[in-house]
Amino acid sequence: MSTVHHDPATLPADDNVNAYTFCVELKGSQWFLQKGKMIAYYGTIDFNGIGHGRLDRLVRTSFHSPLHASDWVVAEGSGKMLLADRAFDVNSYDLEDGNLTIRSGNLLAFQPSLALKQSIVPGFLTLIGTGKFVAASNGPVVFVEPPIRVDPQALVGWADCPSPCHHYDHGYMTGLLGGLRAMTGLGGASGEEHQFEFVGAGTVLLQSSEALMAEQSVGAPPQQAGVPGGGTSGASGGRSGVPGLPGQLGDLQRRFGL
Amino acid sequence: MAFQEINSKMVQATVAPGQRLFSQRGAMLAYRGEVSFTPNLRGGQGGVMSMIGRRVANEDTPLMTVEGSGTVFFGHGGHHVQVINLSGDTLYVEADRLLAFEGTLEQNTVFLGSQGGVMGMVRGQVSGQGLFTTSLKGHGSVAVMAHGGVFEVPITPQRPVRVDPQAYVAHHGDVRNKLSTALGWRDMVGRGSGEAFQLELSGSGTVFVQASEEKL
Numbered sequence: 001m002s003t004v005h006h007d008p009a010t011l012p013a014d015d016n017v018n019a020y021t022f023c024v025e026l027k028g029s030q031w032f033l034q035k036g037k038m039i040a041y042y043g044t045i046d047f048n049g050i051g052h053g054r055l056d057r058l059v060r061t062s063f064h065s066p067l068h069a070s071d072w073v074v075a076e077g078s079g080k081m082l083l084a085d086r087a088f089d090v091n092s093y094d095l096e097d098g099n100l101t102i103r104s105g106n107l108l109a110f111q112p113s114l115a116l117k118q119s120i121v122p123g124f125l126t127l128i129g130t131g132k133f134v135a136a137s138n139g140p141v142v143f144v145e146p147p148i149r150v151d152p153q154a155l156v157g158w159a160d161c162p163s164p165c166h167h168y169d170h171g172y173m174t175g176l177l178g179g180l181r182a183m184t185g186l187g188g189a190s191g192e193e194h195q196f197e198f199v200g201a202g203t204v205l206l207q208s209s210e211a212l213m214a215e216q217s218v219g220a221p222p223q224q225a226g227v228p229g230g231g232t233s234g235a236s237g238g239r240s241g242v243p244g245l246p247g248q249l250g251d252l253q254r255r256f257g258l
Numbered sequence: 259m260a261f262q263e264i265n266s267k268m269v270q271a272t273v274a275p276g277q278r279l280f281s282q283r284g285a286m287l288a289y290r291g292e293v294s295f296t297p298n299l300r301g302g303q304g305g306v307m308s309m310i311g312r313r314v315a316n317e318d319t320p321l322m323t324v325e326g327s328g329t330v331f332f333g334h335g336g337h338h339v340q341v342i343n344l345s346g347d348t349l350y351v352e353a354d355r356l357l358a359f360e361g362t363l364e365q366n367t368v369f370l371g372s373q374g375g376v377m378g379m380v381r382g383q384v385s386g387q388g389l390f391t392t393s394l395k396g397h398g399s400v401a402v403m404a405h406g407g408v409f410e411v412p413i414t415p416q417r418p419v420r421v422d423p424q425a426y427v428a429h430h431g432d433v434r435n436k437l438s439t440a441l442g443w444r445d446m447v448g449r450g451s452g453e454a455f456q457l458e459l460s461g462s463g464t465v466f467v468q469a470s471e472e473k474l
Binding site for chain 2: 138139140142144147148149150151154169192193195204206207208209210211
């Protein structure tokens with residue numbers, strides 16, 4: 001393999017340079033980047049934090065949430081800009097009047113024609129509209145169609161289908177032997193008791209590994225009744241304040257009716 | 259052919275009733291259909307004696323049994339995955355490199371000292387295999403993990419292959435291996451080439467080598 005030399009003319013416009021680097025071409029336009037993902041650029045490009053001075057308007061038009069806007073940078077000017085993230089695989093995706101929900105840590109950059117919103121699912125962001133965005137993943141991304149159950153760590157995001165629900169496989173923990181196994185912890189767990197289940201029409205994005213990328217703050221949802229994760233849901237949903245006793249499996253035990 | 263490579267780091271397996279798979283625990287990425295994942299107390303096939311054998315030999319990677327009907331995607335730790343199809347011969351591989359394998363294969367623990375006595379044991383120590391390794395025998399496929407891509411090097415009687423012990427992944431076929439040392443006074447004074455030990459494989463078969471000297 002020989003080293004490929006690039007100059008401003010041979011770098012691709014809005015395409016991958018290799019599996020780990022993406023090149024964005026700016027012609028007086030804007031791109032939004034997550035902080036620290038730009039590795040090099042040609043030309044004159046300004047990088048500005050969002051939410052200050054003249055870029056204040058963007059919070060209203062593209063971010064919709066002032067809470068996490070400070071993690072983003074606007075690149076503005078003309079030239080070519082290279083994006084990468086810790087040698088993870090980088091890919092671009094085109095949305096056409098669509099919506100895609102993605103794990104917050106995986107999203108690197110997007111075009112201003114897309115609107116970025118917090119997802120109802122904590123830790124995820126939703127992109128709505130038409131445009132291009134760039135996302136990283138550990139290993140190539142695989143597109144699958146529902147119905148499918150996905151390991152939580154392997155999920156990158158999903159497009160056009162309703163939010164996933166939780167699915168629990170605990171068949172081996174039922175019955176007498178299973179009960180013993182659950183009580184004593186003998187035999188261990190398969191590590192696959194819990195998945196996200198997707199149904200309906202759409203596309204699910206999987207990464208090829210269970211190594212997660214560092215989560216990026218998406219900002220907390222407003223403290224309001226009826227907002228998931230908002231903290232003040234009607235009846236405090238969780239266990240009724242009973243502390244877990246030693247030897248008990250807490251949540252798991254309740255779930256299996258032990 | 260139970261495994262199908264989706265990309266360099268992910269394989270897809272088809273499970274049908276009556277066909278079991280074993281996989282490393284936690285290596286399932288996604289699945290379709292009705293599939294159950296049961297932790298395997300004995301760490302693979304065989305009875306309790308096999309389990310004890312594996313525990314003693316430190317070849318007891320946590321496995322789970324995959325049963326049901328559907329499609330399962332496997333991948334682990336961002337490692338590259340290589341599918342190896344066996345037709346009656348024996349594959350030697352470290353247990354922690356096993357991502358998944360078909361239940362039709364017979365799993366055994368092999369004492370390396372039995373392949374060349376003391377030198378076999380020395381070889382195991384140098385190549386990081388320890389004193390024991392795992393063998394899979396029969397008809398079926400195995401998904402093996404490696405750091406970096408894997409390439410196959412054929413071994414023919416006329417052409418023995420020498421592999422860096424750290425880059426060795428697995429081998430199958432009628433292969434004898436021995437550790438060849440090129441230790442000289444330079445190694446003793448710390449000025450060696452760093453390639454003093456090589457695994458020499460001769461006979462006829464295939465050795466799988468990873469593009470990295472990092473162990474899993």
